[in-house]
Amino acid sequence: MSLFGVQVSIMVHVLFGVLGIILAVALLVYTLNISEKNIPKIKSLSLWTALSMITSYVLGGWWYVVYYAHERDVIRSGAWKWAHTFFMEWKEHVFFALLFLSVLLPVIAYRNDLMVPENRKLLLLVTWLIVLIGLAVDGSGAVISRGVIVGYMGRVAP
Amino acid sequence: MTNMTLDKTTIGFCLSAAVMSILNTALVIFKELTPPFKKAMADAMGHHWTTHGIVVLGLFLVLGFVLSGAVKPESWGAGKLGNTLLGSVILGSAALAAFYLLH
Numbered sequence: 001m002s003l004f005g006v007q008v009s010i011m012v013h014v015l016f017g018v019l020g021i022i023l024a025v026a027l028l029v030y031t032l033n034i035s036e037k038n039i040p041k042i043k044s045l046s047l048w049t050a051l052s053m054i055t056s057y058v059l060g061g062w063w064y065v066v067y068y069a070h071e072r073d074v075i076r077s078g079a080w081k082w083a084h085t086f087f088m089e090w091k092e093h094v095f096f097a098l099l100f101l102s103v104l105l106p107v108i109a110y111r112n113d114l115m116v117p118e119n120r121k122l123l124l125l126v127t128w129l130i131v132l133i134g135l136a137v138d139g140s141g142a143v144i145s146r147g148v149i150v151g152y153m154g155r156v157a158p
Numbered sequence: 159m160t161n162m163t164l165d166k167t168t169i170g171f172c173l174s175a176a177v178m179s180i181l182n183t184a185l186v187i188f189k190e191l192t193p194p195f196k197k198a199m200a201d202a203m204g205h206h207w208t209t210h211g212i213v214v215l216g217l218f219l220v221l222g223f224v225l226s227g228a229v230k231p232e233s234w235g236a237g238k239l240g241n242t243l244l245g246s247v248i249l250g251s252a253a254l255a256a257f258y259l260l261h
Contacts, residue, residue, distance in 0.1 A: 065205045089258045092207060094251050096182045096214050100175035101247070103218075108172075111165045118236035119164060122172075125240045129247055 006067055013060035014141060020052035020102070021134040027105070028127050031120060039114055046109035046123075049130065053102035057095060064092060074151035075144070083147025091140040098133045101126050163231040169239060170226025176243045178218045179250035185210060187257050 001009070027045040030038045068088075075084040104126050112119045189196040189206060199206040 061207070061211065065208055085261075086255075086258045090255055093182065093186050093210070094254055096211065097175075097179045097247055097250055099215065100178055100218055104168075104171055104175055107168050111168050116236075122164070122168075122236040122240045125244060129244070133247075133251065 006063075009059060010063050010067075013056055013063060014138070016052050016056035016059065017134065017138055017141075020049050020056060021131055021138065023049040023052055024105075024127050024130045024134065028124065028131065031114070031124055031127065034114060034120060036115070042114060042123075043106070043109045046105040049127075050102040050105050053098060053130070053134075057099055060095075071144075071148050074155075075147040076151070078147065078151030078154045080143075080147040080150040083144050083150070087140040087143045087147070091137050091144070094133060095137060098130060098137060101130050101133070105130070164234065164236055164239065166229055166231055167222075167226045169229045169231060169234045170224070171222040172239050172243050173225050173229065173234075174218050174222035176246035177221060178214055179246045181217065182214045183250040183254045183257070185214065186254060190257070190261060 023045055027042060027049060030042050030045060034042075072084050072088070075081065075088075105123070108119070108123045108126060112122075114120050114123065189199060189210070196206050199209040203209040203212065
């Protein structure tokens with residue numbers, strides 16, 4: 001793949017991750033303002049949140065396995081080694097918890113009576129966890145990107 | 159008519175997510191502390207992370223369907239299920255962070 005394609009693919013991975021977080025926030029808003037009229041929107045948002053997170057995982061996973069090794073070496077050679085040794089290592093594995101939770105969303109939304117407050121609280125809890133873990137993962141990605149830049153800075157201006 | 163109990167699939171997959179959040183972290187710690195095992199995971203599918211993903215996601219789905227058939231809905235209210243899930247996700251994520259901070 002061209003350099004342009006490689007860079008675009010990682011940006012699309014981030015795009016779907018951020019989209020998933022935004023959709024989850026919208027889901028929180030609709031669930032907190034529950035009504036019979038809002039239930040179809042809640043079901044739809046739960047599904048699109050899950051699909052967005054799964055797409056982000058597939059794209060990011062492919063990029064990580066195929067292209068990350070070079071960037072990892074650049075990060076490790078720089079002053080921000082921990083951008084890989086902590087942030088990337090944590091991010092690449094905690095993403096699985098995010099995926100489990102994302103798959104749960106439509107299961108909860110489609111298969112239960114959301115007018116029951118306890119059921120609704122379970123949906124809110126899972127959505128909150130997705131938003132918070134999603135933001136933490138997104139922030140980790142930003143640190144990793146800066147780690148690459150810091151690594152290159154060390155190479156051109158020792 | 160209002161259905162107060164959660165459906166069995168929801169309970170099964172919530173419990174599976176709770177169990178797998180912990181097992182995911184346990185697998186990370188084990189593979190990082192056992193280089194031959196990590197290498198075997200890498201050899202199996204080209205990258206240890208690919209194998210890790212297939213294993214945990216596969217187990218999540220299998221465990222979800224198995225538990226969906228085995229649970230009694232009256233034993234798992236939404237509150238109890240939510241607390242179980244919250245505890246395991248926090249524990250799994252925090253243990254993962256602590257491990258990589260110290261490793």
